[in-house]
Amino acid sequence: MTDAPLVLDFADERCREVDLAGGKGASLASMTQNGLPVPPGFVITSTAFVEAVDGAALIKHIQAEDLEAARAVVAATPPPRELIKEHYDRLNASSVAVRSSACAEDGDDASYAGQQETYLFVESFDDVMEKVVECWLSFFSDRALFYRLHKGSLDDINMAVVVQVMVDATKAGVMFTVDPVNGRKDRLVIEAALGVGEHVVSGEVTPDYYTVDRKGAVKKARVVAEQILSESELAELAKLGLHLADLNGCPQDIEWAYDDAGLYMLQSRPVTAF
Incomplete structure (x- = not known):
């Protein structure tokens, strides 16, 4: 023992x-x-x-x-x-x-x-x-x-x-603090869907897809139906995501969720590959 x-x-x-x-x-x-x-x-x-x-x-x-x-x-x-x-x-x-x-x-x-x-x-x-x-x-x-x-x-x-x-999420998803496709450090990628984030992580639903700059301003978006994240939510996510990347000293792959009370961070891990 x-x-x-x-x-x-x-x-x-x-x-x-x-x-x-x-x-x-x-x-x-x-x-x-x-x-x-x-x-x-x-x-x-x-x-x-x-x-x-x-x-x-x-x-x-x-x-x-x-x-x-x-x-x-x-x-x-x-x-x-x-x-x-x-x-x-x-x-x-x-x-x-x-x-x-x-x-x-x-x-x-x-x-x-x-x-x-x-x-x-x-x-x-x-x-x-x-x-x-x-x-x-x-x-x-x-x-x-x-x-x-x-x-x-x-x-x-x-x-x-x-x-x-348990967060009873109204919307949730994942965020990469670099572009995971080309490694651009001046871009973040955010995926979002209604409900809990496991649906996004598991691929059960097609999420909204946003490429944003470091302030959270949208540079490119693919919206499935009605846009899930507001401009202020995208900015809030980008700010917290970059703070986590700074704390960890490397780009992060982050799971997040909003409920009626606000934003929660559910997981953060290093981005393992571009």
């Missing part, structure tokens, strides 16, 4: 450590502690999984390519229920998002985006507990293991899970 924490609030300094909180959790903690608008939440750390799981059996099954047996080990692993309940009650949320956060994800040379699961509008504590295990299991899907095999990290079983107040 180690002294590493099993559950950490976004406001906790240690939550910025990727080894504990994963790429997504560390990003959310960093944004929170830098004063950006982030829905409150906490991380069930990689330590919680590593200490609870039968790691020797899990790795043995993975190396033997017996994924069914590996997943059975994970499915039987109990999350730290009382600690999670304490942090969950503090959120006082009607629904939460439960999001996988791999410790190897979202680095400059590897993006695990989309490799693990996200569950939206989770409404009860028992469902949260179930979804935490589902997130752990998604780290051992055929697709995720194939990806890790090609990255040379099959023995990596460090996996964190984010639990975060």
Whole structure:
């Protein structure tokens, strides 16, 4: 056993450590502690999984390519229920998002985006507990293991899970603080759709597409129906996006959402390729 924490609030300094909180959790903690608008939440750390799981059996099954047996080990692993309940009650949320956060994800040379699961509008504590295990299991899907095999990290079983107040988004999407096609640093690209941003990330809907300058002024737009983002919203997004790029020291790929109260930042990771 180690002294590493099993559950950490976004406001906790240690939550910025990727080894504990994963790429997504560390990003959310960093944004929170830098004063950006982030829905409150906490991380069930990689330590919680590593200490609870039968790691020797899990790795043995993975190396033997017996994924069914590996997943059975994970499915039987109990999350730290009382600690999670304490942090969950503090959120006082009607629904939460439960999001996988791999410790190897979202680095400059590897993006695990989309490799693990996200569950939206989770409404009860028992469902949260179930979804935490589902997130752990998604780290051992055929697709995720194939990806890790090609990255040379099959023995990596460090996996964190984010639990975060759900934004009931009216509009949401993604933003790149450089043009991801040609790398132009004087341009940002913003995609937007009505409702939650997962529809944009997963490709379920065709979003509005805006190329803007560093002030948020539209240089090029492809609007599907009625324009989703106003000029002031585009300017607000550009300002916060460039602030995040400055904080991180490199161009960012950002997930964002608006609800009736305003703008929230849901994720920020380095742009991995142009």
